Amino acid sequence: MDWGRVIGPSALPGLINSGIRFAVPIALAGIGETLCERAGVLNLGLEGMMLSGALGGFMAAFYSGNMWVGLLVGILAGVLLGSVMAFLSVTLKSDQVINGIAIVLFAQGFTSFVYGRAFSTRSSPPQIRAPHPLHIPGLSSIPLVGQILFRHTLLVYVAVGLVAVVWWVLFRTRLGLTIRAVGEDPAAADAAAINVARFRWGAVVACGALAGFGGAVLVIDQLQQFQPNITSGEGWIAIALVIFGRWNPVWVALGGLLFGLTEALQLSIQAAQGGLNAGVPYELFAALPYLVTIAAIVVSGKQGRRSAKPSALGIPFRKEVSR
């Protein structure tokens, strides 16, 4: 096999850009989940929120003809499901695992139903226009680096910015300290006159917004179409990456990039070795990104004696009433 066709200088930008495209929606959902889990709520509804964001974003972009309207509606769809999750998990204090799974199942059925009813009479699947990549003047013409870093669509840079913002909020602001306190020791936070429910609500809704945005970016920025279950499990990957990234948005995003690059690499290797009558079974390649993710979780789990996991993760907060 000719490795130059996979990682040679002319092939490298294509490979890395493909990895970045895989990573962006997963990373967006992943940093949302990080916020939410830092506040002590385990949101397994992430996949459903991405899927709803994808459908909401697609339909709004399709009918309005404007991708920004699409992105806004995608975010709102995520916020809506985030509110449902927050109401069930924070206000009603019911089991977070069950709430999350219920939200995914609901979203899978509901989005397929709505899409089928809205578009099933059309002779061909509806499509929207693709946004143009920005070629940042000067920087984009640097050989190799320019091709890899400075020729993406605007939304890719927005996603990178959001990772930085979420990191900054979590670790450099009073708000972030409060969020972490609420997830680490809600009783102590409560004693310090922090409204635990309010901050958990906020974190879950923000998570919904980011997941909805991720789903909308997938359909608007990359695919220009919706299909039932189009996110195909990316929300679940994002949840796994939060554990891998030890509840740090930067590491979660980098984990997304690792997953995306492995996916891009395996597809590229398959093509380079001919594919049709390849020596290595393609099933092995298809499993590679998941194996790498598992390995990464194991390695990161071994790192550091102190667990980064929020202590109150998954536990509903009930205020102790003294008698």
Next chain:
Amino acid sequence: MRMTKLVGLVGAVALLAAACSKSATPGTSGSGSSSKGPLKVALILPGYINDLSFNQMSYQGAKELQEQGLIDLAYSEAIPEDAASITPVVGRYVAAGYKLILADSFGYGTTIFSLAKKYPNVDFVYAGGLGKTTRNVGDFEQPVYQAAYLAGILAAGFTKSNILGGIGAFDIPPCHSQLQAFMLGAQSVNPTITQISSYSGDWVDVQKNQEAAQAEANQGADVFVPCGEGPALGAINVAKASDKFAIGNVGDMSPLAPGNVFASEIMNFYYIWKPMVLDVMDGKFQPAKYYKVSFTAKSLDVALNSALTSKLPPAILTKYQETLSQVKSGQFTVPFVAK
């Protein structure tokens, strides 16, 4: 600690669910009214009826038969292929008096063979494409590779790099033979043409299939042959975005990218379902047959996008027409390379 275990479990569940979260919700719809006239036929589909591909063609063919008053049609979309999903659907149709059940996926096979024994008075068809039949389970051919060969002849006129790209969901005989036939068709015009191929491992994930096509484009491929709905949507997206070419899979996909999809492999299910329906009506269905699908019977076809194919050199179009008539007359047999 309890929570540590929970988080570990969640991680495992998350990965597992990611690997197999393609299930969809069943939706049933149909029309009532049973009389002596039309035959009650139920169509069970693995995907959605507006996919421009296998599911849509299957549904449209059945709908045409209904419009002609031949059958009374009910259908179920997006039914997963496991026994637990399909058994109750079949059970409901049998209880409602449906006489012919078209279980339109390869993956339904195992379940359908056991259900057929349970309901001996109902006739079944499954989309095996292998010729395995029993007394009341029929099968039909899926010779899409023959259409792929013909489209491959045209592809020789569209490629500039002389590298074709094949994207299949899985390396199963229908996909393998299709990708191979496409390459052989192109090589019959220009033997220096090569093809690179990959398998995405997923029928529905458009993003993954799109990136698979993109990886091939990065390595020089400029005409794509997809096998499966996700691969087709992904490959056509890449063709559209970077001014390359692709063919449509099982249905006419040129509306998706009129400037890039120059031909589509077609299975016309009206001509596939009709002989089965007539056999059931005449009481001749059992023992069930392996139904032929061919260009001659109009059940197999290549849809040309004439806006693009009219620009081809006349020699290639002539070669295409000659080969088509040779396949029809039996003078030429398209090689079936399944492995």
